[in-house]
């Protein structure tokens with residue numbers, strides 16, 4: 001397992017109590033949501049317009065995220081289709097008393113570029 005993040009730091013955000021269950025463990029869905037947002041920013045920047053998430057590959061959570069951790073999400077464009085763009089997304093957690101980051105999960109997201117009418121539109125290579 002790599003001990004360094006891949007890609008560009010796209011989001012840094014604080015895991016808050018509202019993002020956790022009553023035991024203080026952060027919901028996986030919250031992490032996934034941050035990754036989707038980061039991928040959306042990356043795809044929008046690359047495409048220069050509107051994009052939507054169409055799919056993501058399998059995901060497993062390697063490490064927990066705790067309240068007070070800073071979640072760092074990294075993105076990297078790994079494929080360009082006709083109207084779609086594939087982005088590798090990694091989520092890393094940084095504890096409140098440490099600068100060390102630990103990888104939480106990763107996934108490959110696919111976004112589709114849309115025109116103003118909401119129809120798929122070509123992505124420049």
Ligand SMILES: CC(C)(COP(=O)(O)OP(=O)(O)OC[C@H]1O[C@@H](n2cnc3c(N)ncnc32)[C@H](O)[C@@H]1OP(=O)(O)O)[C@@H](O)C(=O)NCCC(=O)NCCS
Nearest residue numbers: 052053054055080081082083084085110112114118119120
């Ligand atoms: C994304 C969407 C516009 C694609 O519509 P569509 O009629 O399937 O369009 P197309 O068949 O032309 O496919 C467009 C691209 O999406 C890809 N695609 C479509 N369905 C896919 C799927 N289930 N999995 C992976 N890729 C898919 C196609 O491969 C194609 O990529 P390419 O042009 O690079 O080859 C449509 O499925 C949609 O609106 N989905 C909802 C998206 C959304 O709202 N996401 C947020 C959910 S809350």
